[in-house]
Amino acid sequence: MNIKEFTEKIRKGVISVEENTSSVLKEAEKINKEYNYFNVISKDLALNQARELDKKLKNGFKGRLAGLPISIKDSICVKDVESAAGSKILKGYVPLFNATAVQKAIDEGAIVIGKTSQDEFGFGGFSTNAGIGFKIPKNPFDKERATGGSSGGCAGFSSITKYPHVSLGESTGGSIVNPAAFCGVAGLSPTYGSVSRYGIIDYGNSLDKIGPIAKTVEDCELVFDVIKGYDSKDSTSSKEDIKKDNKIRKVGIIRESLNVDKEVKEVIEKTINKLGFDYEYVSLPISMKYGIQTYYLIAPTEASTNLAKFCGMRYGAEEELKGNFNEYFTRIRSNNFGKEAKRRILIGTFARMAGFRDAYYIKALKVRTLIIEEYRKAFKKFDVLVSPTVPILPPRFSEINKLTIMQNYMIDILTVGPNLAGLPHLSVNAGFSKKLPVGIMFTANHFEENKLFNIGKRVESIN
Amino acid sequence: MKVDKELILKVATNARINLKEEEIKEFISQFKEILDSFSKLNEVNTNNVKPSFHPIDIKNVLREDVVKGCLSQEEALSNAKNKKDGYFKGPKVI
Numbered sequence: 417m418n419i420k421e422f423t424e425k426i427r428k429g430v431i432s433v434e435e436n437t438s439s440v441l442k443e444a445e446k447i448n449k450e451y452n453y454f455n456v457i458s459k460d461l462a463l464n465q466a467r468e469l470d471k472k473l474k475n476g477f478k479g480r481l482a483g484l485p486i487s488i489k490d491s492i493c494v495k496d497v498e499s500a501a502g503s504k505i506l507k508g509y510v511p512l513f514n515a516t517a518v519q520k521a522i523d524e525g526a527i528v529i530g531k532t533s534q535d536e537f538g539f540g541g542f543s544t545n546a547g548i549g550f551k552i553p554k555n556p557f558d559k560e561r562a563t564g565g566s567s568g569g570c571a572g573f574s575s576i577t578k579y580p581h582v583s584l585g586e587s588t589g590g591s592i593v594n595p596a597a598f599c600g601v602a603g604l605s606p607t608y609g610s611v612s613r614y615g616i617i618d619y620g621n622s623l624d625k626i627g628p629i630a631k632t633v634e635d636c637e638l639v640f641d642v643i644k645g646y647d648s649k650d651s652t653s654s655k656e657d658i659k660k661d662n663k664i665r666k667v668g669i670i671r672e673s674l675n676v677d678k679e680v681k682e683v684i685e686k687t688i689n690k691l692g693f694d695y696e697y698v699s700l701p702i703s704m705k706y707g708i709q710t711y712y713l714i715a716p717t718e719a720s721t722n723l724a725k726f727c728g729m730r731y732g733a734e735e736e737l738k739g740n741f742n743e744y745f746t747r748i749r750s751n752n753f754g755k756e757a758k759r760r761i762l763i764g765t766f767a768r769m770a771g772f773r774d775a776y777y778i779k780a781l782k783v784r785t786l787i788i789e790e791y792r793k794a795f796k797k798f799d800v801l802v803s804p805t806v807p808i809l810p811p812r813f814s815e816i817n818k819l820t821i822m823q824n825y826m827i828d829i830l831t832v833g834p835n836l837a838g839l840p841h842l843s844v845n846a847g848f849s850k851k852l853p854v855g856i857m858f859t860a861n862h863f864e865e866n867k868l869f870n871i872g873k874r875v876e877s878i879n
Numbered sequence: 880m881k882v883d884k885e886l887i888l889k890v891a892t893n894a895r896i897n898l899k900e901e902e903i904k905e906f907i908s909q910f911k912e913i914l915d916s917f918s919k920l921n922e923v924n925t926n927n928v929k930p931s932f933h934p935i936d937i938k939n940v941l942r943e944d945v946v947k948g949c950l951s952q953e954e955a956l957s958n959a960k961n962k963k964d965g966y967f968k969g970p971k972v973i
Binding site: 727739 | 886887890891893894895896897898902906909910912913916917919920921922923925928929930931932933934935937940942950954957958959960961967968969970971972973
């Protein structure tokens with residue numbers, strides 16, 4: 417049952433919100449013991465919301481997401497529910513407000529069932545960099561394998577649940593489409609500025625975006641339509657409308673992106689052939705060759721400044737106030753940040769230090785300009801660009817442990833480009849290889865999400 | 880770029896992070912790998928190219944200087960453990 421059908425039944429009173437919510441919560445609790453998709457299951461909040469909604473429905477409430485269970489990535493603030501971004505340093509932090517995207521979903525009748533597991537602050541492509549004391553989500557198709565990341569819990573639960581459900585994920589360098597691909601579901605990382613970023617626990621301000629992960633493209637489309645729009649609380653929010661035109665005249669296959677694992681390539685090529693659009697190959701040499709380095713300079717630099725606020729005061733981890741301020745801040749940060757968080761803070765701090773800033777950070781920002789121009793040029797000719805979402809099948813945890821740092825970061829090679837350029841991109845399941853899901857990714861120009869929904873639905877219809 | 884203990888400690892001190900001996904060792908070798916990879920960017924000609932701090936054009940957002948609703952003192956302090964007389968309490972500065 418898709419969301420449109422489900423919410424129709426809720427609005428007509430065929431399904432009780434309270435009963436449905438309590439069944440989903442039971443399922444979530446059971447699945448969580450095995451797969452670790454939730455950091456928090458917000459049972460009381462969800463049941464209260466459900467009871468209130470049942471009353472409102474009797475008085476004619478017509479919300480577009482009426483009764484829909486939604487899960488929220490831990491790095492997105494939910495009022496009265498611990499929101500820790502998967503980090504020990506934010507353990508115990510309970511926001512006093514909802515992120516705008518969350519509030520918009522609730523206003524349309526969505527029921528918040530919990531906060532999903534992730535890499536600490538979004539620092540990873542496998543969800544294996546969970547913060548100290550947090551659990552690592554497991555792939556719904558094989559528990560020995562990763563869900564992808566960093567929105568791993570969002571994608572894992574979206575894939576496995578038997579109920580209508582949508583998750584709100586967050587992407588900085590690929591954290592929505594990557595786990596969507598690894599878990600066989602659809603995920604949209606929208607145009608930068610199209611969905612309010614108010615209430616995100618920041619990773620990189622010029623990159624972070626909130627977007628939906630769901631079983632189908634249609635479900636993603638509906639939720640995107642609810643959460644998008646200008647927000648005066650976010651200074652990077654855009655007033656531009658999403659373009660109506662969804663016609664696909666020409667599709668560009670990113671040539672360098674087919675240099676991936678054989679199993680992935682086979683599924684992608686088969687899907688492209690079956691889709692039957694007017695294709696041409698397009699080369700994105702700078703993005704594909706230098707995107708990773710550009711991203712891993714810019715994102716940690718921004719992260720290192722964003723994470724400076726976590727110092728054991730005001731919220732999150734605190735201790736007895738011993739020592740002077742530098743000693744206290746250092747002790748809190750050293751004891752509560754996980755290893756990858758420390759690594760990215762160090763990389764970012766280095767890249768913006770006097771003497772290194774121009775050679776590393778500013779250089780990367782200049783290459784970013786060239787990457788943006790490269791995509792802009794491609795979209796003069798093509799409506800949509802296509803590539804695999806990730807270059808490999810979901811790996812085993814034992815394989816991830818053996819990767820060097822740069823090998824680990826290379827998982828993002830196909831997703832950092834659109835993220836650096838703020839372009840909307842959608843991952844859809846293209847099929848399976850060795851019983852593991854393969855995601856196909858479509859990228860469109862700014863505010864052209866409708867083209868992505870159009871082509872994404874075509875993929876689903878031929879599979 | 881020479882990556883040694885001195886550099887790692889300098890960066891870590893700036894970032895207010897204390898590293899254990901084994902962390903220092905690990906970060907030295909990882910920093911070498913990472914900076915080696917970053918040096919690839921030198922192959923790209925960026926003469927006369929402006930840096931992009933954002934993916935799209937961002938303009939300053941201003942509003943009228945009028946008082947709007949905000950958190951109460953009690954709400955603002957609700958997440959803090961170290962507090963006193965309606966204020967956040969921090970560590971010694973001097």
